[in-house]
Amino acid sequence: MTLSEKYRDEIAAILARYPVKRSALIPLLYLAQREQGYVTEEAMVEIARILGLTPPQVYETVTFYTLFNLKPVGKFHIQICKSLMCALVGSDTVIEWINAKLGIGPGETTPDGLFTLSLVECLASCGTGPMMQINEDYYERLTEEKVDRILADLRSTGSSSLKSGPFMWPEPMKT
Amino acid sequence: MPQHELILLKNMMRPGYGGSLAEYERAGGYQAIRMTLGKIPPADVTTAVRKSGLRGRGGAGFPTGVKWGFLPKDYQGPRYLCCNADESEPGTFKDRQLMERDPHQVLEGIILACYAIGAESAYIYIRGELVLAATILERAIGEARAAGYIGKNILGTGVNVDVWVHRGAGAYICGEETALLESLEGKRGLPRVKPPFPATHGLYGKPTVVNNVETLANLPHILTRGPEWFASIGSPPKSTGTRIFCVSGHVKRPGNYELPMGVTVRELIYEHAGGMRSDKPLKAFIPGGASAPFLTPAHLDVKLDFESVAAAGSMLGSGGVTVMEEGTSMVWAALRLMEFFYHESCGKCSPCREGSSWLVQIMRRIVAKRGRMEDLETLSDLCKNIAGRTVCAFGDAEVAPIQGTLKYWRDEYVALIREAESANLIMPEPAGAKR
Ligand SMILES: Cc1cc2nc3c(=O)[nH]c(=O)nc-3n(C[C@H](O)[C@H](O)[C@H](O)COP(=O)(O)O)c2cc1C
Ligand code: SF4
Ligand code: FES
Numbered sequence: 001m002t003l004s005e006k007y008r009d010e011i012a013a014i015l016a017r018y019p020v021k022r023s024a025l026i027p028l029l030y031l032a033q034r035e036q037g038y039v040t041e042e043a044m045v046e047i048a049r050i051l052g053l054t055p056p057q058v059y060e061t062v063t064f065y066t067l068f069n070l071k072p073v074g075k076f077h078i079q080i081c082k083s084l085m086c087a088l089v090g091s092d093t094v095i096e097w098i099n100a101k102l103g104i105g106p107g108e109t110t111p112d113g114l115f116t117l118s119l120v121e122c123l124a125s126c127g128t129g130p131m132m133q134i135n136e137d138y139y140e141r142l143t144e145e146k147v148d149r150i151l152a153d154l155r156s157t158g159s160s161s162l163k164s165g166p167f168m169w170p171e172p173m174k175t
Numbered sequence: 176m177p178q179h180e181l182i183l184l185k186n187m188m189r190p191g192y193g194g195s196l197a198e199y200e201r202a203g204g205y206q207a208i209r210m211t212l213g214k215i216p217p218a219d220v221t222t223a224v225r226k227s228g229l230r231g232r233g234g235a236g237f238p239t240g241v242k243w244g245f246l247p248k249d250y251q252g253p254r255y256l257c258c259n260a261d262e263s264e265p266g267t268f269k270d271r272q273l274m275e276r277d278p279h280q281v282l283e284g285i286i287l288a289c290y291a292i293g294a295e296s297a298y299i300y301i302r303g304e305l306v307l308a309a310t311i312l313e314r315a316i317g318e319a320r321a322a323g324y325i326g327k328n329i330l331g332t333g334v335n336v337d338v339w340v341h342r343g344a345g346a347y348i349c350g351e352e353t354a355l356l357e358s359l360e361g362k363r364g365l366p367r368v369k370p371p372f373p374a375t376h377g378l379y380g381k382p383t384v385v386n387n388v389e390t391l392a393n394l395p396h397i398l399t400r401g402p403e404w405f406a407s408i409g410s411p412p413k414s415t416g417t418r419i420f421c422v423s424g425h426v427k428r429p430g431n432y433e434l435p436m437g438v439t440v441r442e443l444i445y446e447h448a449g450g451m452r453s454d455k456p457l458k459a460f461i462p463g464g465a466s467a468p469f470l471t472p473a474h475l476d477v478k479l480d481f482e483s484v485a486a487a488g489s490m491l492g493s494g495g496v497t498v499m500e501e502g503t504s505m506v507w508a509a510l511r512l513m514e515f516f517y518h519e520s521c522g523k524c525s526p527c528r529e530g531s532s533w534l535v536q537i538m539r540r541i542v543a544k545r546g547r548m549e550d551l552e553t554l555s556d557l558c559k560n561i562a563g564r565t566v567c568a569f570g571d572a573e574v575a576p577i578q579g580t581l582k583y584w585r586d587e588y589v590a591l592i593r594e595a596e597s598a599n600l601i602m603p604e605p606a607g608a609k610r
Contacts, residue, residue: 017339017341019253019379020360020361020379021361022360022361022362023341023359023360023361024361025361026341026342026343026344026358026361027341027342029344030342030344051361060363061361061362061363064346064363064364065303065343065344065345065346065364066344066345066346067303067304067344067345068344068345082511082514083265083465083511083512083515084265084266084465084497084508084511084512084515085265085266085423085424085495085497087511088423088424088425088497088499088503088508089423089424089425121263121265121347121515121518121519122263122264122265122266122267122465122515123304124262124263124267124268124270124271124302124304124305125268125271126265126266126267126268126421126423126429126495126497127268127421127422127423127429127430127431128268128429128430129423133304136306136307137306137307138307164307165307166194166275166276166307166311167268167271167272167275167276167307167308168187168272168275168276168431169268169272169429169430169431170428170430170431172187172188172189172190
C-alpha cells in the first residue's frame with residue numbers, strides 16, 4: 001500500500017499546517033521512515049509526487065539531514081554522544097562497553113540485525129553524560145551496569161524503563 | 176549558598192509539578208495573555224520588551240524588542256514567528272528542560288510575541304532528536320487550543336494565533352536562523368546571505384522573527400511583572416534578567432542553574448554546581464557553549480553577563496558552561512570540538528568547508544604526535560582566514576576552540592610536537608611516509 005493510501009488523513013493534516021507544500025517534506029520523510037525504518041526510493045518518489053517536486057529535489061534534501069536512514073538499520077539504533085562535554089565524563093568508555101558487549105563498532109550492525117551503533121554529536125544532555133539515544137529514547141548518566149540492564153531490557157521486552165522522562169537536572173531539592 | 180529568585184524554573188522546581196495546563200494556570204500561568212491581548216496595543220508590548228532590556232538567549236544576545244521593531248510597519252501580508260528550539264550548541268541543555276517541564280510557559284511567550292509582531296502563525300522548529308519534547312509540546316498545544324489560548328479569536332479578543340511543532344532532522348546549522356528558515360521551507364539547511372534579514376524577508380519571503388525558547392519563556396513574566404522589574408535584575412542596563420546556565424564537565428553537580436546575569440563564574444561553579452568533582456583543581460572553562468573561546472582560572476571572577484564575558488575575550492553565547500579539571504589535555508579538548516564543527520559545516524562557503532577540514536586534519540596529527548612546529552603557524556593563519564569571511568557566524572565559532580587554546584596553552588601544543596620530533600629523531604620515518 002502506498003503512503004497516501006495508508007496515511008491519507010495524517011498527510012492531509014500535515015499539509016494543512018503550511019502555506020507552501022514543500023514545507024511538508026521533512027514531516028513526510030519522517031512518516032516514511034516510521035513506516036519502513038528507513039526512507040526507500042519508492043517513498044521518495046511518492047513524496048515528490050505529493051508535494052509537486054522532482055525526485056532529485058527530495059533526494060538532495062534528504063541527504064542533508066543525518067536523522068534519515070537511506071538503508072535499513074538495526075531494530076535498536078544506539079547513538080552515543082561523543083562531543084566534548086560527554087567525552088570529559090567518559091563517553092569513550094561507553095563506546096568500548098558497547099563494542100565489548102555487542103561486538104560492533106561505529107557504523108556496524110549485529111548479525112542478528114538487532115543493534116546498530118552510531119557515534120553522534122551533542123544531544124543536549126551534556127550535564128547528564130555520558131549518554132546515548134536508542135531510537136527515540138534518551139538514556140543518561142550511564143554506568144556499565146545501567147548499559148547492561150538497558151541492553152537486556154531491549155532484548156527481552158523491546159523497551160527499557162531506564163529511559164529518561166521529562167528532563168530536569170539537577171532535580172528539585174526536597175526542603 | 177546565595178539564594179536567587181527563580182523566574183523560568185520556578186514552577187518546575189516545585190516538587191510534583193507536571194507542566195499540565197491546569198498546573199500552569201494554578202501557578203499564575205496565562206495571566207499575561209489575559210492582561211495583554213486586546214488590552215495593550217501590540218506596539219506597546221514591543222516597547223515594554225525593549226524597556227525590559229531582554230536580549231536573545233540563543234547565542235547572539237540581540238535585544239528582543241529592537242529586533243521586533245525591524246518588522247515593516249505598514250506591510251499587510253502574513254508575518255511569522257519561529258521559535259528556535261534547535262538547541263544543538265554543545266554544552267547547552269536548557270531549552271530541552273523548559274519545553275519538557277513547563278511547555279505552557281514557552282507557548283504563552285510564543286502567543287505574546289505573535290501578538291506583538293502581528294503574526295498569526297508560529298512554528299516551533301525543534302531539533303529532531305528531541306522526540307519527547309516535541310510530543311510534550313504537541314500535547315500542550317492541544318490543551319491550550321481546547322482552552323481557547325491558541326487558535327481563532329483567542330479568549331474573544333479577535334486575536335488569531337496558531338502554533339505548530341516542526342521537527343528538524345539532525346543538522347546543527349539549522350539553529351542558525353536563516354538556515355532554520357530554509358529547513359522549514361523543506362530545503363537543505365543552508366544559511367542565507369544577509370541582508371536581507373528575516374525581519375523583512377524571512378519564512379516564505381515574509382517578515383519573520385526568530386527567537387530562542389528561553390527568550391520567549393521570559394515574556395509572560397515581563398508582561399505580568401513589568402519591564403522595570405525585569406530591568407532591575409542581573410547586570411543592568413545591558414544584561415538584564417536571569418540566564419539558565421548549563422553546567423557540564425568536571426563538577427560535582429552538573430545541571431541547569433538559573434541565576435541573575437552577572438553572577439561570577441566562581442559562584443556558579445563552586446556554590447551552585449558544587450565545585451570540582453575531585454581534588455584536581457580547575458584548569459579551564461568554556462563560558463558560553465562550544466563556540467565560545469576557553470578561559471582560565473584567572474577568569475573565575477568574571478561576571479557572567481554579555482559585556483564582561485566579551486571583555487574577557489570570550490562570549491556568553493548560549494549559557495553552556497563547561498568545566499575542565501587539571502590533567503585534561505587542552506589540545507585534545509580543542510580537537511573534540513573541532514571534530515564537531517568539521518562534521519557540522521554545511522559546505523556552502525569555501526573558507527569554512529575547506530578550512531574546517533584542514534583544521535581537523537592538522538589537529539588530529541598533532542594529537543597523534545605527528546605534528547610539526549610549522550603547524551602552529553598554519554593553524555593561526557587558517558583561523559584568521561576563516562573568521563569573518565563566511566556566510567554565517569559558524570565560521571567565527573569553529574575557530575574559537577583552537578584560537579582560545581593556542582592563546583593560553585600553546586605550550587601543550589609545543590610539547591606534543593616536540594615529542595613528535597624527538598620520536599622522529601630516534602625512529603626517522605622514511606621520506607614521504609604518512610602525513
Ligand atoms: C551556527 C549557529 C548555530 C545556532 N544555533 C542556535 C540554536 O541551536 N538555538 C538558538 O536558539 N539559536 C541558535 N543560533 C542563533 C540564531 O541564529 C538566532 O540568533 C537566534 O535564534 C535568535 O533568537 P534570540 O534573539 O532569541 O536569541 C545559532 C547561530 C549560529 C550562527
Ligand atoms: S560558515 Fe560554514 S556553516 Fe556557515 S554557511 Fe559557510 S559553510 Fe555553511
Ligand atoms: S556533549 Fe554529549 S549531550 Fe552534549
